[in-house]
Amino acid sequence: MVAVIVTLIVLVGQYVPVISNTMTTAITIKKFDEVRSLSDEVFFVKIDGLWGLVDSGGYMIVSPRYDDIDHRHHGTFDYTMVSINNQWGFVDRSGNEVVPIIYDEVRPFSNGLAAVRLGVRWGFVDTLGNEVIPLIYDEVPHFHNGHLVAVRAGVRWGFVDNMGNEVVPLIYDEVGEFQDGLALVRVGIRWGLVDSEGNEIAFPRFDEVRPITWGSGLFVENLALASVDGLWGIINTEGYEIVPFKYDHIWISTTRISSDFFSEPIIHNLAAVRIGGLWGFIDLAGNEIVEPRFDEVWNFESDIIAVVTGDLWGFITLAGNEIVEPQFDEIRPLGKEIVSTRVGDLWGLIDFEGNEIIPPRYNDIIVSFNNGLAPVRYNDLWGFIDAYGNEVVPPRYSDIWPFSDKLFSVRVGDWRDGLWGLVDIYGNEITPPRYSFMHFEVDGIFFSGDGFVRIKVGDIWGFVDVEGNEVLLTQHRYDALSSFSGGLAAVRVGDWGTGLWGLIDTEGNEVIVPRYSGMDMLGIGGDVSTPIFDSGFLRVYMGDWQTGRLWGLVDMYGNEVVPPRYDDITILSPGFVAVQKDGLWGIIRINR
Numbered sequence: 001m002v003a004v005i006v007t008l009i010v011l012v013g014q015y016v017p018v019i020s021n022t023m024t025t026a027i028t029i030k031k032f033d034e035v036r037s038l039s040d041e042v043f044f045v046k047i048d049g050l051w052g053l054v055d056s057g058g059y060m061i062v063s064p065r066y067d068d069i070d071h072r073h074h075g076t077f078d079y080t081m082v083s084i085n086n087q088w089g090f091v092d093r094s095g096n097e098v099v100p101i102i103y104d105e106v107r108p109f110s111n112g113l114a115a116v117r118l119g120v121r122w123g124f125v126d127t128l129g130n131e132v133i134p135l136i137y138d139e140v141p142h143f144h145n146g147h148l149v150a151v152r153a154g155v156r157w158g159f160v161d162n163m164g165n166e167v168v169p170l171i172y173d174e175v176g177e178f179q180d181g182l183a184l185v186r187v188g189i190r191w192g193l194v195d196s197e198g199n200e201i202a203f204p205r206f207d208e209v210r211p212i213t214w215g216s217g218l219f220v221e222n223l224a225l226a227s228v229d230g231l232w233g234i235i236n237t238e239g240y241e242i243v244p245f246k247y248d249h250i251w252i253s254t255t256r257i258s259s260d261f262f263s264e265p266i267i268h269n270l271a272a273v274r275i276g277g278l279w280g281f282i283d284l285a286g287n288e289i290v291e292p293r294f295d296e297v298w299n300f301e302s303d304i305i306a307v308v309t310g311d312l313w314g315f316i317t318l319a320g321n322e323i324v325e326p327q328f329d330e331i332r333p334l335g336k337e338i339v340s341t342r343v344g345d346l347w348g349l350i351d352f353e354g355n356e357i358i359p360p361r362y363n364d365i366i367v368s369f370n371n372g373l374a375p376v377r378y379n380d381l382w383g384f385i386d387a388y389g390n391e392v393v394p395p396r397y398s399d400i401w402p403f404s405d406k407l408f409s410v411r412v413g414d415w416r417d418g419l420w421g422l423v424d425i426y427g428n429e430i431t432p433p434r435y436s437f438m439h440f441e442v443d444g445i446f447f448s449g450d451g452f453v454r455i456k457v458g459d460i461w462g463f464v465d466v467e468g469n470e471v472l473l474t475q476h477r478y479d480a481l482s483s484f485s486g487g488l489a490a491v492r493v494g495d496w497g498t499g500l501w502g503l504i505d506t507e508g509n510e511v512i513v514p515r516y517s518g519m520d521m522l523g524i525g526g527d528v529s530t531p532i533f534d535s536g537f538l539r540v541y542m543g544d545w546q547t548g549r550l551w552g553l554v555d556m557y558g559n560e561v562v563p564p565r566y567d568d569i570t571i572l573s574p575g576f577v578a579v580q581k582d583g584l585w586g587i588i589r590i591n592r
Helices: none
Strands: 005-011 034-037 042-047 050-055 060-066 068-070 079-084 087-092 097-103 113-118 121-126 131-137 148-153 156-161 166-172 182-187 190-195 200-206 208-210 223-228 231-236 241-247 249-251 270-275 278-283 288-294 296-299 304-309 312-317 322-328 330-333 338-343 346-351 356-362 373-378 381-386 391-397 399-402 407-412 419-424 429-435 452-457 460-465 470-472 480-485 488-493 500-505 510-516 521-524 528-531 537-544 548-555 560-566 568-573 576-581 584-591
Touching (some): 042 060, 060 079, 079 097, 097 113, 113 131, 131 148, 148 166, 166 182, 182 200, 200 223, 241 249, 241 270, 270 296, 278 296, 322 338, 391 399, 429 452, 460 480, 488 510, 510 537, 537 560, 548 568, 560 576
Parallel strands (some): 480 528
Antiparallel strands (some): 042 050, 050 060, 079 087, 113 121, 121 131, 148 156, 156 166, 190 200, 208 223, 223 231, 231 241, 249 270, 278 288, 296 304, 304 312, 312 322, 330 338, 338 346, 399 407, 419 429, 460 470, 480 488, 500 510, 521 528, 537 548, 568 576
16 A cells, blocks of 8 residues: 545645645645646646646745736746736746736747747747847748748748848748758749758759658758659759659659658669659669659569559569569568469469469468468458468468467457457467457457457456466456556446446456446547556546536555545646636645
8 A cells, every 4th residue: 555645735825834644634625716737846726817826835936917828838847928918928937027028929939039929020039038039020930940040021031040140031932941951942933942051052943842751851861852844853952953853753662652652761772753654763863773664663672673564563673674574463562572462363472583482362361471470361261371371370260360479369250249269370279269359449450458458258357468368357247347557457347327447457456446436538449448547646436427426536556545526636747636626626735
């Protein structure tokens, strides 16, 4: 048992000590209209429509005087935006007004600067309240990199440094954010590049400049895609043309080139290019490796490229030499050396040299190996093959899914009435199909909360771990079992409307005997749920929607930290909670 002491912070404009003795103590609620968390030990409080700040010791560090308060502080309590009579400024964590409340609009601090607006003009202030960039600009963006700030005067954009000096002249119709020392700039419909010293690296002549792979910076390995007059090429960080602008499309990817999917890094320093409706490959110096002659191409992240001529698939080398002439209706990669192929309605396996491993005979082959095994389907029954085409598990199960690194789940019978079991990667039945229920997510993948999966044998709940070890809850007959979270799962005795909830651990021991009407749980896929612990605490309640719910708090050791007697309860931080009674709020300190 972990000792937990609950103390009320009573606030009357000064600090009032409160004595606590056991796990809970009598509590008198201070009349706050609202309480919000700002940091682990500083909280917003609202009294009679005005906001103030209180610390963890019960001191009102900022008396209620603000009409509004905005703490978009990016995870740290440094500076908070506050408002009086629609004018904004900033206070620090001690409640000092570091930026006077005189501005019509302010934005959060970033890299030591905050954008402020007075009337229609924007500028920037530092953390001491100094206007380091004068309020003379018509617009500033929400981004800046700490050194240069984009600004607009009239209709023209440029960049100034954090002292207000103009570094990139205000001559552009649009500017982008600096990335790796370079930013895009636009004049009319054309884009160019400038560096952080204000030098124009590439004058605006491009229709578009974009990364060679999505999810990266503008330049990857010092290269970016660019287009001129609708044709694409490749440029470097100095703005030089590396690949001439003559292609309809250029994709650099490890996935299917003709689809808009991208991944890193660049494979083999090759780019797929399309010209006149046909695809080929070039290297990143612009040399043609495979002449454009295919309807579709696919880079397998190996030395082999899949190609389509007409509607049939085949394989070529990186040098363009044909390995397997186009003859398959569909292909799916199964790793770096094996490909599943479809001829008509049947699937087989070949290697990248064109050798047939399995002739087309299966109705389906799943496109990934799990521990060297891939599911196969024959006449609506599933089994497993290895990378050599051997049937490790002959098709005999109605369904089959990856379960863990060493196990697969299998089902005999239909989805509604069938039974589930477990087989290992050698085809041995670890658990013969006998589970009437096994916990799935919506997409069919097992949800293993804390490494455990819920099961049911008849009307007895239990769970299995990733090794296949099972725990059946035979000591107690529960009507519901949740997934695990932090080593605990919720259990219910009785029906949904009137049943009582408790908690068990991973050995099936009752940490909390079912006695609560409900608790905070996250629903996943309908009936699936898991307890929601916040800072080591779980909200619980007594009552229902009709009669009213009274909320309390328990910890992960089963201690009732706050009895369920409040209209609402909010966890502010690991050591503090806000409680509401009759529409009014107070703050409770939890001393472990």
